[in-house]
Amino acid sequence: MKNSTIILLLYLIGVSLGCSNSDSLKRQENEEPRVSQIEKPAPEAKVDVNGIPTLRTLYVTNPKGGNIYDKPDKQSVVLDTLEYGYKVEVIGEAAGWYKIKERIMRDFVRDGQQTYSYGWEVVNIPKPDVGPLSQVKLTDKDLYLTSDDVPIRGRLRISLIGKDEFGKPKEGNDKFIVPLDSLVSEEDSVLVVSTGNGQKKKFVSSPNAEEDRKNYSYVGHSELLSAFLLAIEYYEDGEFKLYGSGSGEEIISFNDYPFISPDGRHAVSLYTNPYDYTTDFQLYRINDNKSIKKVLEASFGKWMAATGPQGVVH
Numbered sequence: 001m002k003n004s005t006i007i008l009l010l011y012l013i014g015v016s017l018g019c020s021n022s023d024s025l026k027r028q029e030n031e032e033p034r035v036s037q038i039e040k041p042a043p044e045a046k047v048d049v050n051g052i053p054t055l056r057t058l059y060v061t062n063p064k065g066g067n068i069y070d071k072p073d074k075q076s077v078v079l080d081t082l083e084y085g086y087k088v089e090v091i092g093e094a095a096g097w098y099k100i101k102e103r104i105m106r107d108f109v110r111d112g113q114q115t116y117s118y119g120w121e122v123v124n125i126p127k128p129d130v131g132p133l134s135q136v137k138l139t140d141k142d143l144y145l146t147s148d149d150v151p152i153r154g155r156l157r158i159s160l161i162g163k164d165e166f167g168k169p170k171e172g173n174d175k176f177i178v179p180l181d182s183l184v185s186e187e188d189s190v191l192v193v194s195t196g197n198g199q200k201k202k203f204v205s206s207p208n209a210e211e212d213r214k215n216y217s218y219v220g221h222s223e224l225l226s227a228f229l230l231a232i233e234y235y236e237d238g239e240f241k242l243y244g245s246g247s248g249e250e251i252i253s254f255n256d257y258p259f260i261s262p263d264g265r266h267a268v269s270l271y272t273n274p275y276d277y278t279t280d281f282q283l284y285r286i287n288d289n290k291s292i293k294k295v296l297e298a299s300f301g302k303w304m305a306a307t308g309p310q311g312v313v314h
Contacts, residue, residue, distance in 0.1 A: 049101040049120045054089040058098070058130040066129035068104075072097035079104050079123055085136045088125060097124050142302035147278055150298040156283070176260040177220040177229055184218045191216045193228055196246030203230065211235045219257075224264050226290050227251055240269070242292070252292055255280050267292065270305040279305045 060066040060082045070077040072094050080102070082088065092099035105118040143158045183194040189205040203216040212235070219229040219240065227242045240254040255271040264286060271280040276299065283296035 049091075049122065052091045052101060052122075054091060054101075055093075056090045058088050058090055059133050059136050060084050060086045060088065060129060061131040061135045062129040066125050068100070068102060068123045068125050070123065072099075072124040074126070076124075079106070079121075082125070088130060091122065093127070096127055098127055098130065099123070100125055138303060143300075145300070145302050146298040147276070147301040148299060150296075152296075152298055155296060174220070174260070176224050176264065177222050177258075179218070179220040180228075183221070183228075186218075191218060191230075193218065193243070193248065195244075195248040199248065201243065201248030221245060222260075224260065224290065225251075225286070225292060229258070231257075252284075252294070254284075255282055258284070260286070272305050273299070277301070277304075279303060 061084070063084050065081045065083050066086070067078045067081050070079055082102075088098070088100045088102070090098045090100055099122055101120055102123050103119065104121045104123060105116060107114060107116050109115065138160070143160075144152045144156075146152060185192045189207060191203040191205065193201045193203070195201050205215045206213055207215050213233070215233040217231040217233070219231050221228045222242075225242065226245050228245055230241050230243065232239050232241060240257055242251040242253070242258075243249060244251055254267075254269040256269040258267040258269045260267045267284040267286060269282045269284075271282075273280050278299040278301050280299045281297065282294060284292050285295045286292050
């Protein structure tokens, strides 16, 4: 059966978002029963799962999450609780149980000291707790649920659209942020942008600095905001920054590309956070004097953003 994928549309500015019902969904806090804290010997060495083929991919369909057990027995140790929608790789099965491969953290006491062990193991999950992706559904509550309990309802409208509509060809390039290559040059990791009064603003990249790396890339100019936009890449993350076209001074930063609404009154950025498994959302208001101000920020934990069909998980 072909799995369906839920797609989101942000009506405020018409940006399409893709629902992620994949392994990008994070785990819940462990629920009772939890791993025993009594003194016990260290667990056996972790299993090398690289050579074990995946027979099928399923997803946690129990709305309360799915406990994974040390053995195919509910009286055995609960190792973790996987959140609703979490992807599991099945490598075997028994009566009422699937064997899956998963990274597990175990705690134990050695010589009176609390110690932790983390690695891949073959563990067990009840069959009724998992199923195909088509059984994973977003609720209206999920759309607005934020990891930091920011009140969203009434300030933002999120609605569902179909996959076919999401996959339709989009309009051409962003009309509000347009490259003006004649104002930009780059040589030896130095990006130079021409600003007002014949001045030039230099941005020096450090691509070989490893953890301290910083790479500047020119994106385009915005006549609406009298500014130009740069993408900045760091060691493990990045951001976009807006600079004044005349002064070259920094105006504001975004966690991802800023999409400007058709009426030019708002901008929104959506960062798919691979570390916290959230969509980090930022909303900005554009004033009559071309100034821009952040008015809302929240992290959504039940769906992830996609900018096109290639970003949607099937």
